[in-house]
Amino acid sequence: MSEAQSTIWSSILNGLSATIWATLGGIALTIVLAFVAGLAMLSPSRTVRFISRVYVEGFRGTSEVVQLFWLFFVLPALVGFKLIPLFAGILVLGLNHGAYGAEIVRGAVQSVPTAQREGAVALSLSPTQRMFRVIMPQAVVEMYPPFNNLFIQLLKSTALLSFISAGEITEKGELLRPVFGSDLVFIYGVELFWYLVVAVVITIVMRFLERVGARRLGRRPATRTRALARVGVT
Amino acid sequence: MNWDWENARDSIPLLLEGLLVTVELTVLGSALAYVLGLVFALIRRARIPVLSQAVFLFVELVRSTPLLIQVFIVFYLLWPALDIKPSAFLTGVVALGVHYATYTSEVYRAGIEAVPKGQWEAATALSLPRTRVWTGVILPQAVPRVLPALGNYMISMFKETPLLLAIGVLDVLNRAKEQGAETFRVIEPYTLAGLLFLLVSYPASILVRRLERRVGHL
Numbered sequence: 001m002s003e004a005q006s007t008i009w010s011s012i013l014n015g016l017s018a019t020i021w022a023t024l025g026g027i028a029l030t031i032v033l034a035f036v037a038g039l040a041m042l043s044p045s046r047t048v049r050f051i052s053r054v055y056v057e058g059f060r061g062t063s064e065v066v067q068l069f070w071l072f073f074v075l076p077a078l079v080g081f082k083l084i085p086l087f088a089g090i091l092v093l094g095l096n097h098g099a100y101g102a103e104i105v106r107g108a109v110q111s112v113p114t115a116q117r118e119g120a121v122a123l124s125l126s127p128t129q130r131m132f133r134v135i136m137p138q139a140v141v142e143m144y145p146p147f148n149n150l151f152i153q154l155l156k157s158t159a160l161l162s163f164i165s166a167g168e169i170t171e172k173g174e175l176l177r178p179v180f181g182s183d184l185v186f187i188y189g190v191e192l193f194w195y196l197v198v199a200v201v202i203t204i205v206m207r208f209l210e211r212v213g214a215r216r217l218g219r220r221p222a223t224r225t226r227a228l229a230r231v232g233v234t
Numbered sequence: 235m236n237w238d239w240e241n242a243r244d245s246i247p248l249l250l251e252g253l254l255v256t257v258e259l260t261v262l263g264s265a266l267a268y269v270l271g272l273v274f275a276l277i278r279r280a281r282i283p284v285l286s287q288a289v290f291l292f293v294e295l296v297r298s299t300p301l302l303i304q305v306f307i308v309f310y311l312l313w314p315a316l317d318i319k320p321s322a323f324l325t326g327v328v329a330l331g332v333h334y335a336t337y338t339s340e341v342y343r344a345g346i347e348a349v350p351k352g353q354w355e356a357a358t359a360l361s362l363p364r365t366r367v368w369t370g371v372i373l374p375q376a377v378p379r380v381l382p383a384l385g386n387y388m389i390s391m392f393k394e395t396p397l398l399l400a401i402g403v404l405d406v407l408n409r410a411k412e413q414g415a416e417t418f419r420v421i422e423p424y425t426l427a428g429l430l431f432l433l434v435s436y437p438a439s440i441l442v443r444r445l446e447r448r449v450g451h452l
Binding site: 057058060061062063064065066067069070073074077078152156157158159160162163170173174177184185188191192195196199 | 295298299300301302303306307310311392393394395396397399400406407410411414419420421424425427428429431432435436439
């Protein structure tokens with residue numbers, strides 16, 4: 001590696017922590033919002049269903065980049081204080097992908113056969129037990145493959161945080177571009193490399209969790225083709 | 235700071251101009267993605283040595299890395315390497331088209347796999363030539379079934395175009411930014427930009443859902 005290349009390498013490495021924090025924070029918020037909104041969409045109360053619908057359609061319908069700009073540039077004008085870029089980024093990533101995740105949660109819970117619910121009622125389990133001991137363990141296993149895709153989508157979206165100077169990989173690369181014009185292939189190569197590494201780590205973790213969840217149900221995990229077929233609609 | 239109706243009214247013509255650019259980008263980018271995606275899917279299926287594996291690797295690489303970086307790569311690396319100077323708009327069409335082609339190729343693949351085996355056998359039994367098998371038997375059955383998924387990707391693309399402001403495409407968001415910089419009032423243009431996206435993508439997603447009900451879910 002030449003001197004310029006080692007400078008580039010370490011400079012982009014500096015942005016890796018922001019990318020990882022944004023991804024982890026975004027994933028955490030996504031999971032919380034997806035479950036809250038997803039279960040709320042199945043609520044018997046019409047008002048609760050309506051509110052979660054508005055959240056889901058609102059965040060899926062407006063562009064993620066616009067949401068980022070809105071939260072970072074408009075909100076300070078409205079409330080008078082500015083969010084830390086990384087924090088604003090995590091908020092937008094979570095809110096946006098949480099809306100997509102809500103549909104995954106709703107679909108997975110609905111896909112649990114009715115007989116399972118009836119069986120739980122027949123055994124006179126309480127509604128909480130029914131949810132956490134019967135429905136959820138089966139629904140969660142179905143959620144892993146689509147959530148895996150959603151999380152990789154979220155990881156890719158962290159690149160948008162370069163618009164608000166959150167100091168992540170893409171921004172570091174763009175700061176290097178004017179200085180190291182002859183090493184562009186290396187700069188972008190290193191950036192892509194790190195995104196691929198994080199994406200592979202996410203996939204490995206999700207596959208592992210899916211296998212554990214399936215084994216607890218006494219099932220074999222979904223095959224790759226089935227998982228891919230379900231991805232069709234994002 | 236409160237909502238200023240005057241600024242809102244003033245920014246609408248500029249935003250609509252931007253919306254037109256966004257829609258053009260989406261339509262052209264989707265057209266490229268639909269064609270290229272089918273090409274990718276057919277090459278992968280044909281199992282041509284080296285080429286099929288290369289397409290597989292390319293699809294996986296593009297699918298799991300950010301579109302924004304790919305836009306930069308096309309703009310700052312690919313064009314100079316080819317010694318041509320296309321506009322930022324064209325760069326957007328190419329980057330969006332190629333990125334989404336990696337998604338649509340998976341969609342086509344699933345659609346082709348969903349065609350019952352008997353159809354292949356019947357086509358072989360009738361000793362149809364290879365191209366006829368594809369154009370006359372397989373694709374007419376595979377494509378309608380994947381239309382909803384293709385439609386969804388067009389909507390996704392529509393919402394992702396604003397990132398092209400990084401290379402100076404004058405889309406809705408960039409116009410909103412322009413208006414905000416000129417009047418020092420960001421609330422109205424950015425809020426209206428968001429509403430415009432919702433106004434187009436929500437009805438479109440309802441249409442796709444209706445289509446889904448008609449042709450069935452893949």
